[in-house]
Amino acid sequence: MILLCSNNTDRDSETLMPTLIEFKNISKSFPGVQALDDVSISVERNTIHALVGENGAGKTTFIKICGGLEAKDSGDIFYKEKEVFVRNAHDAKKLGISIVHQHFPQCLKMTVAQNIFMPEYSETTLRLMNWKTINRKADVLLQNFGVDLAPEMPLKNLTIAQRQVVEICKAIAMDVDLIIMDEPTSALPLRELHSFFDIIKRLKESGMTIIYVSHKLDEIFSVADVITVLRDGKEVATVPKKDTTPSEIATIMVGRRIEEFERNTEAGKTAARAKTLLKVDGLKKGQILNNVSLDVKVGEIVGLAGLQGSGCSELLKAIFGFEQFEAGSIVLNGRKLEIGSSRAGIEAGIAYVPTDRHREGLNLIMSVGENIALAEFMKLSRMGILWKKNIESIGLKYIERLGIKTQSVWESVNYLSGGNQQKVVIGKWLATEPLLLLLDDPTRGVDVGAKAEIHKIVQSIVVEGRACIMTSSEFPELLSFCDRIVTMYKGSITGNFAAKEVTEDTIMHYITGAGETSVRG
């Protein structure tokens, strides 16, 4: 095995108790929220213990307490039968715990290898750094993942998916017994996903214990041994995987049954006959977009399917005006759009929800209300004055509509849980009442209940004479939610299907370039 995380021998030689880490009656409150309420969980050695729950259920808070990044109000942690006090990341590392964080903070100015080995060299001394060896070790880890990334590359040149890989490598590079992963796959594209699960399997075979947080229940059911459900900061169930089903878990999570959203086929059929809302013609940009043409009808939801680098996200950005291109035209509602101007995009009635909410979508220090009203500021400010009550009313409307879990309109977005931040981004763009909604993986990190909610809202908007183009890292979502699927490979459109007549396998075929010679969109 080539993984760098072989276990320490002296740790192994301890008498093996079945329980590795036990949390007893952990509570934590933030001003106004009880994030964790008397949570007790015990994790057995060499198991994969999944932690699930709605957005804001307290999963991340729990993990931060475990890693010493957040102080608990009360409760005890026992690690290998001994009570431990984890006050900072350094303590956690000494115990043998590493974490993949949900909103992984990274040094963008530093290289991939420098980021991966930050925990390993966390003791401030005059010890020498042998960059050659470090780069080589990083290379081995990245190869293991099957990603082609130079360890000397500065992180700022990486995509969010590549940065997620770096974050995972960082956690498994450490010599630890327990790895905690907070939504590690939320930004991972398909190919890396496979390597990731291989790695998880190998980690488990090598004796590792893993606590795993995800909103993707299929993932959880394929890797986990035990599942714990948190709801509103309380532990509501802990069950072995073999004794339960995904729908049962989803029901426990939300506290009610959720109906999987199914797109109304009738709506799709009418859409096909309607007039064209958007016409993209011969868009070209270097290697990224290769003569892309696409029509979107009024009332239609189009899903773009493609692997990382296929050009799906870039196409959305180009339509919105974030991306310059060399040739081609975009016509919305009969009006030709100015190239590369997002201002013009907004004015023409396009809304764009980006994937990387931290970099592109949110102002973290501003409040929920201000963020939602941000794209609307032009309308709200009469003669340059922002009326507080207008921000409040818009904010409240979308907080209610999307079920955003927040203290008030004026709470800083920074304090919201990951999924709720995503809902704020979506709310911000819905507030502009757009003609065309561009969604780049909108339900990333959003819990099942809220996902259905977002689908319902998008659907209701589209019915009012608008249209939507979206991408998703989950193809089942595209298939069940869109009217039409357009596949892309290496900057070209490779296929165009009615969603009801296509299977996941066919899509896989077209997005990997295997079906390149067929229909063009």
Added chain:
Amino acid sequence: MGRVEVGESRKRKSISILRAKEVGVLLPLVVLFITLVFLAQNFLTKDNIFSVLRAVSFEGIVAIGMLIVMLTGGLDLSVASNMALTGILASIFMTNGLPTFVSIVLALVGSACVGLMNGFLINKIKLGAIIVTLGMLSVVRGLAYIVTQGMPIVDLPSNFTFLGQGLIGGLVPVPILFFVVISAICHFMLKYTVLGYHFFSVGGNETASRYSGINVERVRYFSYIICSVFAGIGGILLIARLGVAQPSIAVGYELSIIAAVIIGGASLQGGEGSVLGSVIGVLIIGVIRNGLVLMNIGGFYIQFANGMMILAAVIINRLRSLRQ
């Protein structure tokens, strides 16, 4: 993916050397240098070159310390006051009969205390670096006036003034030697030790560093203490050069020092910069000043040019962060 092939990676390396930030900084220095060779007759003489180098050494040493603080995302406005106070303390000890070496060490301990205080207020009381060090700028300068009662200290021992005035091999002024050695050590420290790596990572992303188990507060303490000690060394050498210890020396130096570090590629946001760049930045400022003097352009203009350089530095910093 050709990155395993040796030839390919060599080629990449040579390109990356060309792309290195320092080259962008070196260019204006070279242009300036050549211009002055033509414009000012006395510029390219051995004496003048060494005198420029000596003149920049004092601020140069402090600039290296400032670079370290700025790498962590901080700023130290108290350095110039610290230069004065440390030089004065050393002078007081010496004129009261302590051996030169002991006096210098004691004075440097004093300067380290200033750094410790800066670090403490920033780490523990969670105040902004600018506010804290701005306060310390006045406090420390005030101390320098208090301990001297405003009077200059004269009659410094000759083994002390040698540090500022002496020549090695009858040619190279001693301060230059200090500057070179300190730069070399810090270059190595920043590039190849964990401590250096931590200065970059704390400035690059504090949360990431904390999440990785780095003791951010400790790294910050180190940066402010190192900066203060370097300021102390710069001040001691400067007073040794002048031969008199006055509480009013080095007033306003902090601005040109910060300007030099920014011109040299460091950013006010932290996480970026290099010793080489800072040295070049210091040289650019020194050469401009020297050129103005040689061309008989009066003192008022020098003040003006200083101001322009600081503005230029801030604009460069802004443009750099915009480009990202």
